[in-house]
Amino acid sequence: MSTETIEFQAEARQLLRLMIHSIYSNKDVFLRELISNASDALDKLRLAAYQDKDLGADTGDLHVELVADAGARTLTVRDNGIGMTRDEVVDLIGTIARSGTAELLTRLREAGDSEHAQELIGQFGVGFYSSFMVADRVELVTRRAGTTEGVHWSSDGEGSYTIEPAADAPQGTSVTLHLKASDAEDQMHDYADPGVLRRIVKTYSDFITWPVRLAGGEGDPETLNSMKALWARPQKDVSDEEYAEFYRHVAHDWQEPLETIRLAAEGTFEYQALLFLPKVAPMDLHMRDARRGVQLYVRRVFIMDDCEALVPEYLRFVKGVVDAADLSLNVSREILQQDRQISAIRRRLVRKVLSVVGGLRENEPEKYATFWEQCGRALKEGLLSDPDNRETILGVASFATTHGDEPTGLADYVARMPEGQDAVYYMTGDSRSAVESSPHMEAFRAKGYEVLVLTDPVDEVWVDAVEGFEGTPLRSIAKGQVDLQSDEEKEQAAARQEEFAELCTWMAEVLTEDVKEVRLSSRLTTSPAVLVGDEHDMTPTLEKMYRAMGQEPPKVKRILELNPSHPLVAGLRDARAAGRDESGTVELLHGMALLAEGGELTDPSRFVGLLASRLERAL
Template sequence: MSTETIEFQAEARQLLRLMIHSIYSNKDVFLRELISNASDALDKVRLAAYQDKELGAETDDPHVELVPDAEARTLTVRDNGIGMTRDEVVELIGTIAKSGTAELLAKLQEAGDGDQARELIGQFGIGFYSSFMVADRVELTTRKAGTDGGVRWESDGEGSYTIADVADAPQGTAVTLHLKASDAEDQMHDYADRSVVRRIVKTYSDFITWPIRMTPEAPAEEAEDGENATPEPETLNSMQALWARSQKDVSDAEYAEFYRHVSHDWQEPLETIRLAAEGTFEYQALLFLPQVAPMDLYMRDARRGVQLYVRRVFIMDDCEALVPEYLRFVKGVVDAADLSLNVSREILQQDRQISAIRRRLVKKVLSTIGTLRDEQPEKYATFWEQFGRALKEGLLSDQDNQETILGVCSFASTHATDAPTTLAAYKERMKEGQEAVYYMTGDSRTAIESSPHMEAFRDKGYEVLLLTDPVDEVWVDAVEGFDGTPFRSIAKGQVDLETEADKEKAEEQKAEFAGLCEWMAGVLSDDVKEVRVSSRLTTSPACLVGDELDMTPTLEKMYRAMGQEPPKVQRILELNPSHPLVTGLRDTQAEGASDTLAESAELLHGMALLAEGGELTDPSRFVGLLSARLQNSL
């Protein structure tokens, strides 16, 4: 027998320390987590045995067994499921290979103890490690179905664990907790007490579809014929799948515990969604919207999708074919009636029934979000804060539901600083004669609101959407409009906010400044494609705008941050004909151009670039010119 002592991975060690020192107040949930793991193992062995008839797995009596021992102060959770190999034990228990581990630990260190830290733990999901909240030492014995040799793992949760080969391990996994000393005054949390175990299972795991049995307390009394009667294990759970029960027969608490089971989240769901269909395609679905986004929501290697069952038989976790990527935060179960039990992920991508179910699920989730927006604004605000950015990805990937997604989205706007607005509400407030939904993208609300592009819109009372999410830079170019009204960037193209009298004056100014614009276009030919008189400026001397199809400066920055150098975009410099600096340039240029005047044009372009948060091509030259100009003015 080969025995090794192995150090925990650093991240695992830190998380174990948090669990040992009781970061989570409700320690009862450790048993829920262990039973959930055992249930998953039973699901997997039944599927593996169906797919591989030569596997040799034992599937006659799949169950979870609980063995509390008050005298020895232990509690064992045993299943006869899929089990693990030695390598899988090291990988799954000794290491945390999840996305977002480093970010989690950094935030935990900031949070310290208390509710915030517990919420962060809940976002991550660390089921097995919760054992150390109640145990001084944990032993795990396991054998992978279809193999001969077993493995024993043991640790006190401090710095290392031992792992050894064992020859006589049964199929499945047994976790034995050597419980911490119990508080005599707190019998509700004595986990070697059978009544406590019974209560916890009924509270947290009643819906588990496999029998959860507790071994008899003591040998049965001698029967009348003199032989010992065989003690019967007690089955603790009802084994009724929640999605198959009538909605009126399921409590909110039961939904909450089922959500925790399928999501490995420690909180209650924000919203529960039930869906069923009969006829050509029969299925039942029980879905949930979480309260808090998981750590890996925006990470490429994050797992997504809902659990797929066929006639109550587990098929797979994370069935991506049922949920589009922009709804990857949705958790839950879909139970289809007519799929093959041997279906693969590849087949699911092409399956007509799966496609039909997916369309129904998407429409139901989006309609539920719309209902939250209309009827439960506080819940909707929580949802949008956590998942709005992900949902907007659907504007690019889901053309069929684009209008619906737009309808349930919210956006910051100049109308209010404390709450975002829907597009429907924006349209109700549009000024008479306004023909577009105005927006501007940027790094932050502050940057957009202080932009020169906002001046005329603010002056004339036009509402502008303030779009600051990275995805906003992309979808605004892919979506034509909302409910027949087009979107229009206030930082691109021409702006038409003038009255007829304003337009006449603008034509006069255009002619009046034509010479200056032509001259400046020549001086700045390396940087701008055109210089023209602006109708969008009221206080700033100049601003830079793009043509309708030009890439925005923020999008250019995003490409550079990803290591890609975008093609150079020459933009348009607009001049404020009412600003003294611009009229002074016009008058001086009319008298004859000079090197000093060319430097002034260069400075004006640099000021416009900085005003929008852009980056100067040659900052040292700009500072030198500005310093010289300031010195001459003293």
């Protein structure tokens, strides 16, 4: 096969242009990314050799090697790991096959030359592209273990790359960077200088479990890293900086972690875990194909990158490593889902993470506020999917409230409940302003009762699955009957029921296609009417969500409640008693109640026509 010239995928070309022509505050990280890629390749080769005894790969001395040539101004990062085929090179390096690439590029442009740009690059796992921050041209030679033909890839990062066969390529991958001349003038960033390479490896890659060797000079190659797994070292012997660098390695994040979690178990199931909570949520946290899970090792042997069986989906922001002692090295994702040990480890990890979040809430409110702002929406998904830990999740969760601008915990809400209040009240909606301006809030505001303001999409679903918190029921202010009246008010309401009974019956007949019942309300103080649902009815916001997903929900007739103290309702009663037909006003009243809760009119033109005629008559 002859040499081919191939255009980069459009998004890859834009990303390369941004990286090449921008100035980053710390270009050293390119070496960390290349060493991290090499380490992953070595992990994958060792696992492949365990699984396929006939692979024919050399696993005798797995390592990463750095070769610097000051005269030629080149730096080569070489590994003897799994390697790549031609198709894999095109797929992995010629394209960025990750959802959200357009969003990444937009944010990179907005970030400009700030440190935030590096964080974004790291989150998308495109570390290989960082080579072009320091190189005018990059060459890659690779051969996949167990195959005979290698591949040579080369590019200046401007718009295309060349690819051709490499007959004598050794097993693994070699990346050669033709370094920019400008960096030679900066002693701290001369990447052909062995001293600079030693400093970078010690700073960023000391924890890599494979030897990182510096070739050249006299004698044998020099090993630059300690190769000690952080999770296996005593906690007192690991610095915060080492934890931070390890987190960046496993999470593809360029920030420090918000919190570090260590866990070890002995006895029936022996394992060690090193987990992290992020300071900033991963960009793909709420994408359908988001990466989740932690790295799984068995007796220090890498098994898989994103072990979903160890972390439930609602904790997908947790990154780190679990090293188990007794699992088979040939374990697959399918087997893991059924493995009793994995299930036990998963339960303990979940309890530990929730415990740490609870500890942040109690002792480090600023950290907790950061965590909840970034990851709280995902954590609340556990209220649906993890009934065993539902009460714990409720205990560590925070919710917006009418009590103030800051989110509140349910325990604090219950502690503030006045005498006579017997439930935690909430309302779901599209936004805080929509909820707070809703007619449903009127009586609760008048009574001074606090209401949780739930506006995340997941809130629409979990509230139906959760009955209460520590014995106190959760109750929607927009569903069912609301009993906020004193005994005296109830007596007055009973008298009015008879007074307005005929009006309610007639209005229900007029609106028979839209409502199941018309009744007097105890939740209104200023609005004339409000629409409410039965206890288990779908909310209007949830109906909108279904429609947005292309699903038409079944039509739900709701209940129209009237405020007997409002002049409009009293006027309708008198008009009915006088024999006047005010069915058009009844339709307007229903439409007003629908609009007040953010609903959509079934026939807007009819509503506008009725409104215009009533306004004309009033004038």
